[in-house]
């Protein structure tokens with residue numbers, strides 16, 4: 393056969409072989425999962441209405457995933473099954489059974505569910521979020537924990553005040569007439585917080601809030617890429633425009649991380665930074681400091697773990713405050729009582745101090761209630777069932793994928809009572825009704841008094857409130873996140889009144905646009921609000 397004939401043949405055969413490969417990628421996992429599906433057949437769950445191989449995916453595409461899971465939780469109960477192309481997922485929202493899985497029996501994370509995260513952030517390597525409970529994982533977790541200690545956060549607090557005040561100066565300059573996306577402003581804030589907390593560097597995202605910012609742009613695009621990666625077409629057909637964009641954004645993110653690390657090698661970060669702790673970690677697998685590759689993977693992960701999560705938590709909380717004059721009035725009077733409210737004709741309010749944070753009980757209850765209704769990690773966590781296990785009255789077969797969706801659990805009427813969908817911060821305060829008074833003890837604690845936070849988390853977990861998950865794989869950055877939330881909201885609410893832009897359709901409108909895209913984020917236009925200075929210039 394001459395060269396031309398071979399070329400023509402291979403041009404014809406290659407797509408055919410690739411087509412067969414793709415078919416096997418879909419069919420083989422389905423066939424392999426049939427015995428497990430049979431063992432889970434006794435569980436209730438939504439019927440499969442489309443092609444059998446797609447399972448319930450069409451429902452999850454038609455209705456935003458978080459809403460779909462919440463509706464199914466109400467309809468099918470605290471444990472039910474959802475058919476997926478490669479497996480049957482068992483969805484669990486019963487607080488007691490969830491505690492059994494996460495805290496008592498400590499089921500391992502299902503590592504396959506983090507594959508995309510590893511592909512896009514970690515050069516196919518596991519990192520602190522995706523690694524099973526190995527010696528390496530434990531060493532990383534142990535090494536970074538001191539960075540989130542009370543002592544370290546207290547040291548960081550003045551820097552956090554500076555960053556927040558810089559963002560507020562931008563708000564003031566924009567004026568009350570401008571409808572600004574407050575979620576985007578919060579993203580600028582969290583980029584600069586990570587820059588300072590992790591790298592000891594100023595990324596300048598809050599320097600001028602009207603200007604584009606590279607770190608903000610690149611990290612934001614990476615989050616979008618992670619979401620697009622869920623579409624298998626982008627994984628299989630790499631020549632598609634969207635797939636090419638996805639890999640380009642991954643390259644841009646990689647370059648950003650490399651540059652930040654090179655800079656740190658030239659000018660080592662201060663002792664209190666996250667990167668200092670990572671750079672001084674001995675890798676138990678090699679007995680040497682982390683390799684450049686592992687350092688990149690961990691850095692890349694921390695950057696995205698603390699970015700949108702915290703920003704959306706700030707954004708959603710501001711939305712609830714802006715949408716409710718009563719809530720806003722109670723926060724104002726609490727701040728006024730503490731001497732932290734700006735008002736015309738009065739002297740400048742005093743500077744917020746570390747000690748103030750624990751005393752702002754109502755504001756802290758507002759933050760809790762916002763994170764209950766709009767948890768940034770709405771999709772929750774995914775675990776592998778290691779042996780046949782009794783959960784919420786059903787036997788769940790070994791090998792099943794266990795999905796614990798926080799949004800659905802935290803809105804469940806079964807757990808929270810008939811007013812579950814209402815924004816009611818009082819439920820977190822003693823005497824606030826709703827049977828949550830036991831939780832109140834944990835709400836008003838100091839911003840980052842570690843023991844109190846752990847105690848509070850325990851009490852809340854018993855009620856099915858898990859925005860940071862629980863057990864050994866709970867969020868290592870939660871003390872920093874709570875500190876950011878409390879500081880930002882106390883300062884913002886002390887200086888401004890917030891009003892949702894008219895065309896947002898109120899809180900209902902903004903919430904209905906939310907999408908679970910890795911995190912629970914606002915719709916494309918963000919959270920448009922007017923920030924009205926309390927003290928006119």
Ligand code: HEM
Nearest residue numbers: 520521697698701702705768769773860861867868869873
């Ligand atoms: C409001 C803000 C935040 C929320 C709601 C949140 C939520 C969570 C949740 C639910 C998990 C468990 C994920 C899973 O099981 O797969 C988690 C893990 C993690 N978070 Fe956060 N997080 C926030 C902020 C942060 C911050 C600020 C950082 C650090 C800068 C951070 C770093 C991490 C890391 C490293 C893990 C993995 C921990 C491990 O597996 O040992 N998070 N987070």
